[in-house]
Amino acid sequence: MNENVLEKLKVLAESAKYDVSCSSSGTTRANKSGGIGSAAGWGICHSFAEDGRCISLLKIMLTNYCIYDCAYCINRRSNDIRRATFSASELVDLTIEFYRRNYIEGLFLSSGVVRNPDYTMERLVRVAKDLRLVHKFNGYIHLKSIPGASQDLVNEAGLYADRLSVNIEIPNEQSLQRLAPEKDFQSVFKPMQYIQQGVLENLEERKKYRYAPRFAPAGQSTQMIVGATADTDKDILNLSSSLYDRPSMKRVYYSGYISVNEYDKRLPALKQPPLVRENRLYQADWLLRFYQFKVDEIVNDAYPDLDLEIDPKLSWALRHPESFPVDINQADYEMILRVPGIGVKSAKLIVASRRFSRLGAYQLKKIGVVMKKAQYFITCNELSMRSVNEMHPDAVRRLLTVKPGKKVDDRQLILPFKEE
């Protein structure tokens, strides 16, 4: 460990930061005797960078040399940036030392492709193997599966890693071909299938032998770049939804495109990354995973893009006023979940509490329901308010999208100067 490693750390962290995946959840593992570390099933964020994103794992690249030339990537071979490579032992020591100081939850290792996918993958696997077998590390390991790597290597990686991931990056094959001519969907979906197969086989095996070693217990995740191509939210969410149908897929991340290679004319020059759209996509993603929405309820041919002004759940509710108002004291859990302003937690509290007594608006507010939104969509143990049906969806929309302007102090004299 010396100054040299410090420099490498800087360079390789810079290169790794555009991968948004950060979670360290999905695996619970107690410390085994003589080892270091454990994994908490819910994940722990140890710090937050100045952009507000969590730092849970040591997100780092093994090397940022790369033989590919993907237009959206900072590490493409035609970019003139500082390059560095960690040795396996340097990286292992760094991980262990950071871990012992409670800086991190584990390691998230990715790499540029050097020589060929298999060579690169092998080196990633070696780091994970060293951590697990030599240092008896029980913390979290997330490995990137290199597109085009062979099934044997993916299978070996699954033995040491908690989560494997392959990034789709571009949700549409033609666009991918245009931006990354050396890649195709095949090279991305193949490793995904390998991981899925490994996870399913392992499930069967563990039914027979309880102590069979686990294979990537936290499943797999992937990432899509938003705003680099002309794809609509419908394309993106349809792809996510079909990915979630696969048994091992745990998370799809969306990354608002940041113009890292401004000179490349195949990509749009964005001043600001599309943060609002990214947020709306995550909200839609949550609706798919936790609110029992179907993808074509959120986006379809008539509404190919998410509304940037209001969240997708409110947008659905305004398009379907016939489903409202919902009676809080009688409706099913599924229907209560669909009310804008009521989340999973409040819905569960409502269903548990209404057995004791009928709930009124005051109690709902105390429970945590956002009554500002919910009031137009519910009836409770109270005189009925004007609901979305009496008011018209457009009026509700206008009420809910009013921007709180600057407060005017009416004791202050205002002189109406004309602006020249």
Added chain:
Amino acid sequence: MITFIYDKTFEGLLTAVFDAYYRKTFPETLAAEGEPLPLFCDETYTVISDSEKSERVWKGLKKKLSRTALSALTACWLSELPEIDMLLFRYMRKNIDSPKSVEMNFGDPDVLELAKIYKKVGYERERVLQFLRFQKAVDGTYFAAIEPMYNVLSLVVSHFQDRFADQKWLIYDLKREYGYYYDLSTVTEVRFEEKESHLLTGMLSEDLMMHDEKLFQQMWKEYFKSIAIKERINPRLHRKNLPVRFWKYLTEKQK
């Protein structure tokens, strides 16, 4: 108005519940010994903590309440909020009086309030898990200091004991001036008579640090700087997720 005076321990609180049912008089307020009594207080009763009585109350609660509700009771006690004892008293009383547990009736203000405080204490515990930072001392002990809002240190010990089973560590609460020390086999609660500078500032001085500690701290700081995406800087979100009150003891936030 009746006031019960007790010794501000959890055992004392349970004894107060027992005595209240025994006397068939229920207090409107609880006070510690020596604390000024509330206005209009016309009757006081002094509770003497008794382990037999408190255990009987706890056993009774165990029969009725779920494990979550029981841990909510103890965790909320650790919040050390000024009105927490009376809230817990009312909560226990409601449960004892009702034929079955009322812990799921979130329409009741006390039950909801307790659930909320339980959640807050849980968050604070989680924050200690997140933001505790160890520094390696010359003798190989890992030292960490923190000032949690609630008295949650006892709730995090098992986590660190499991996770860092092969290193000696000391976790110290600067506000409440006690800590836990792990010597590779057991965890003991420790208090220090005379306080060296790191027990006041939370930071090891350089002559007490392991020789490579400085380097790792520097690496972590550099990593923290490099991992942020400049185009997305968002100070508000940053402060929301990483509350400023923890910055004092966070390695990455030191100059």
